[in-house]
């Protein structure tokens with residue numbers, strides 16, 4: 164199992180540890196311990212106490228990666244936040260007139276759809292909803308039902324303007340952007356472990372400036388946009404030394420003509 168079996172009952176049903184004890188397997192292999200204090204270590208302890216050998220740790224790195232959002236929600240009361248950016252080589256996410264369809268090619272966009280399917284919710288700023296009226300759905304065969312719940316953050320909207328008719332506009336819930344940490348707490352309270360932020364520049368800037376981004380998915384196309392819209396804008400940096408050491412590259416890959424680099428916030 165990826166995660167230690169829970170030792171506590173919850174709204175979802177009986178404790179997994181009790182179910183496993185009822186079946187008495189010859190051996191249990193667990194990737195990592197449950198960070199939930201109601202279980203942490205007790206699932207393993209109860210299985211061992213009942214004479215079932217338990218091995219903890221094979222594939223621990225991968226298991227920890229898989230539960231990172233769950234851990235973040237438990238420890239920080241907010242989802243793991245992944246910021247997705249599709250930029251030109253010179254770091255622009257749109258032309259100066261706001262046009263951004265499309266920066267990257269079909270392979271990168273298909274990969275981005277797979278990333279959507281891996282998240283519980285998608286967040287965009289009101290500027291992106293207004294400019295693009297996007298669908299924000301998963302359009303990969305067989306994964307269409309994995310489209311995450313869309314949210315839009317605004318400091319002024321109480322509802323989505325009626326003129327917007329895209330799928331996201333019809334399905335989105337509005338979050339109050341005056342207090343971003345509170346908006347993220349609201350998502351965590353709704354059970355969101357993994358949040359994918361799909362822009363635009365204003366929201367990305369605010370989240371990075373508040374140090375609320377855990378992962379960066381940076382798709383880069385081999386194009387130059389010159390006087391386009393910068394990916395981030397002012398993030399409050401005054402000393403170049405402070406920019407270093409904040410991001411660790413986890414992966415680089417080629418997707419058609421484009422490149423994807425995945426970074427984790429070094430904490």
Ligand SMILES: NC(=O)c1ccc[n+]([C@@H]2O[C@H](COP(=O)([O-])OP(=O)(O)OC[C@H]3O[C@@H](n4cnc5c(N)ncnc54)[C@H](OP(=O)(O)O)[C@@H]3O)[C@@H](O)[C@H]2O)c1
Nearest residue numbers: 249261263288289290291317318340362363364365366369
């Ligand atoms: N290539 C890409 O990866 C990509 C992705 C997405 C978008 N885009 C492009 O980016 C452009 C839109 O970017 P944008 O910067 O104009 O819009 P945005 O970041 O999507 O939205 C900015 C708006 O969000 C609202 N907001 C709510 N809380 C906020 C907070 N705490 N901090 C900052 N803003 C907050 C504000 O409007 P109110 O409070 O007034 O509602 C603000 O004007 C479009 O051209 C779009 O096509 C590109």
